[in-house]
Amino acid sequence: MQPFTTLEAIAVPLDQPNVDxxxxxxxxxxxxxxxxxxxxxxxxxRYDDEGRPRPEFVLNQPSYNGARIMVADRNFGCGSSRECAVTVLLDNGFRTVIAPSFSDIFFNNCFQNGVLPIRLDADRVKQIREMLHFSPGARIAIDLANQTVLGPDGKTDHFAVDSFRKDCLLKGVDDINLTLSYEGDIAAFEARQRETMAWLG
Amino acid sequence: MTAATMFEKIWRRHIVVDRDDGYTLLYIDRHLMHDGSAMGFAKLRERNIKVRRPERSFATPDHYVRSDSGRIDDIVDPRHKRMIEQIGENTTAHRVTLFGLGDARQGIAHVVGPEQGITQPGLTLVCGDSHTSTHGALGALAFGIGTSEVAHVMATQCLWQRKPKAMRVTVDGQLGVGVTAKDVILAVIGKIGAAGAVGHVIEYAGSAIRSLSIEGRLTVCNMSIEAGARAGMVAPDDKTIAYLEGRPFAPKGADWNAAVELWRTLPSDAEAVFDREVRLSAADVEPMMTWGTSPEDALPISARVPDPASVADSAKQEAMQRALDYMGLTPGTRLDELPVDRVFIGSCTNSRIEDLRDAARIVRGRKATVPAWVVAGSGLIKRQAEAEGLDQIFREANFEWREQPGCSMCVGMNGDIGKPGQRIASTSNRNFVGRQGPGVRTHLVSPAMAAAAAITGHFTDVRQLPV
Known part of the structure; x- marks a missing residue:
């Protein structure tokens, strides 16, 4: 997994709530x-029924080319657990999604792939989206170590992130390797469970 | 010890490591796999790791199965066929129990788990599918995970989790005639919204939930994810224990007694405090249907298509208008006047024996006026329905009694899809844009409501069709 430290890039606004x-x-x-x-x-x-690009859709607008930050609305990534919903963002250059809220599974899947999901206050996210519409190609700067988002208006917002997830992202640490280092604890748990819930095998 | 919720009790029993940064390494008792789990196995192969506890893992193909045939050679798309072949190869290589095509126990993972007694109270259970919340109906802590976490569970039988909050949804009173578990959960989602329970595990409580059958509770917990919940649960009771007794993977003999003793201790303590409480009166719940493109767009069948002009918030207005445009609806139209082009009865939400009986009761002696499909949730359910003569009732009413259990028209990835512009009454769980095929308009309803719509050709208050 690629580490995430800082990112300064064009941001694209996506206005719909409940993007599944x-x-x-x-x-x-x-x-x-x-x-x-x-x-x-x-x-x-992005495309209509005949496969023609919809020019009004934000990801089809050239002024946002090269965007690496998506600024979305509430409950982003709801629905199925498909992890490709994160990897397609990553493979199109996006390392961060900023939204008022995310679905839990999508949120977890982001951290598994080196994508940083940032929750900010709904009014502030709306304000940022409006700025990005008004000045297409405007940039946002993110600093994970300091947990800050520098908006296009020069205003800095602080965001919360679990220190566990933050450390893993900063170092690009993979969960499986980390967990295997707890093998002794896992084996001890299994031994205890064999006594208390023998029927599980 | 202080009073604890059921969720808290199960969580505590599965802590392997508690880190001081708020993260817990949680032990996973059961891992269900389906044809989409191939990607998890691929990640394991990359690292040359075997499944840690194959005896705790169970697999069945469902997403890519064709509903018209149980023969793998009939699958035309080679990529779909490959998904089904891989589940066989992977489970053999890793010694995981497989309920494959041709085995009567095959079916939708979330139907098979409870049916086989794999799902039990007090267990942690995961699956690489968001509707894993279903299994909480038996008093398990069950949630969906992505491919990386699937591989993580395969390799370590554990997951890193931050503890979710606890929410209780209490539904008291008696459900009216024609009102089902599906209507209850649609009413809950309509009330709290598609993100209403994000970060929470819901416990469903109250007399109306207690009076539901296990099948009904499975339907309610199944759609917890549509309210954003991490999981949904119902406390185990006599019904749960009676349901599990004698099932193939349920404990036997002395183990059974020990298990039941433990299960009796799981319900939330009377003084337990929840982070959030929501209440609904069962008497207020009507037969429901969705009008829009999110499960939160749920209304009673007696309502009309909502008007964006009635909403103050401009962003909400826009979202509503976008949904109405996609669904081809005009504000003010009575929901029970909307015509239906096609009907689907099935999915992990509503494909169990009770669902099929409910639909058959409405269908008996009548004829479908639009194409209508019934896809049983497992081979065993299909067999039981046939033994009860339900398939005959459906066939005589011109319904298609489909051959092979699976996700079918719920997921739009196995060839079972609608045509652009078609309006479908569906017993599934998601009315997202394009969920049942590009341009398809999905309205979520109960099995009885779907059956009624198939008969009349438009959405219909099931209470108006005498049984």
């Missing part, structure tokens, strides 16, 4: 390899 993972990767593309999934992300929002 079927919008990010429609189910009919789930069996495709990761490389193809990266090309079809947000397919039904």
């Amino acid at each position: 993972t079927d919008q990010i990767v429609p189910a009919r593309f789930l069996r495709e390899p990761r490389q193809i999934q990266a090309e079809i992300y947000f397919y039904d929002l």
Whole structure:
């Protein structure tokens, strides 16, 4: 996993609430390899029924080219647990999503892939989205160590992140390797459980 | 010890390591796998690791199964076929129990787990699927995870978790005639919203929940995720214990007695405090349906299509308008006047024997006026329904009694999809844009309501069809 320390990049505003993972990767593309999934992300929002790009959709607008930060609305990533909803963002350059709230599974999946989900106050997120619409191509700077977001208006917001997840991201540490270092604790737990819940085997 | 919620009790019993940064290494008792778990196995292969506890892991293909055939050679799309083949190869290589195609026990993972007695009170259970919340109906702590976490559980039988908060949804009173578990959960989601329970584990309580069958409780817990909840649970009681007794993977003999003794200690203590409480009166719940593109867009069948002009917030207005445009609806139209093009009865929400009986009761002696499918949740349910003659009732009413259990039209990834613009009455759990195929309009309803819509050709208050 690639570490995440700081990021200064163009941000793209996505106004809809409850953007579900079927919008990010429609189910009919789930069996495709990761490389193809990266090309079809947000397919039904980016293209119309005849496969023509919808110019009004924000990810089709050239002024946001090269964006690496997505600023979304409440309950982003709700719905299915499909992890490709995170990897398609990553593979299209996005390392951060800022939103008032995320679905729990999507939120967890972000940390597994080196993507930083940032929760900020709903009014502030709305304000940032408005700025990004008003000045397409405006940039945001994120500093994970200091837990700050520097908005396009020069205002700094502090965000909360679990220190466990923060450390893993800063170092690019993989969960499985970390957990295997607790093998003694896991084996001890299993030994205890064999006595208290023998029927589980 | 201070008073504890059921969730708290189960959580405590599964702590392997508690770090002082608020993260817990939680032990996972049961891991369910499906055809989509292939990616988790691939991650394990990359590291040359075996599944740590294969005897705690169970697999069944469901997402990519074709509902018209149980033969793997009939799967036309080679990529779909490969997904099903891989589950066989992976479970053999890792010595995981498989309920494969051709085995009567095969079905939707969230139907098979409880049916086989794999799901039990007091256990932690995960699966790489968001509807894993279903299993909480038996008093387990069950939640969905992504592929990386699937691989993590395969490798370590544990997960790193921050403890969620506890929320109680109490539904007291008696449900009216024609009102089902599906209507209860749609009413709950309509009330608290699609993000209403984010970060929380919901415990469903109250006399209306107690009076639900296990099947009904499974339906309620199944859709907890549609309210954003990490998990949904119902305290185990006599019904739970009676349901589990004798099931293949349930404890036997002396183990059974020890297990029951433990299960009796799980319900939340009377003085336990929840972080959030929500109350609903059962008498106020009507047969429900969704009108929009989020499960929170739920209304009683007696309502009308809502008007964005009635909403103050401009962002909400926009979202509502976008949903109405996609769904092809005009504000003010009576919901029970909306025509239906197609009906789907199935999915991990509503494909159990009680669901099929409910639908058959409405269908008996009548004819469907639009194409209607019934897809049983497992081979054993299909067999039982056939033994009860339900398949005959459906067939005589021109319903299609589909051959093979699986996710079918709920997921839009196995070939079972609608056509653009079609309006579908569906007993599934998600009415997202494109969920049942590009441009398809999904309205979520109970099995009885879906059956009624198939008969009349439009959404219908099931209470108006005499049984």
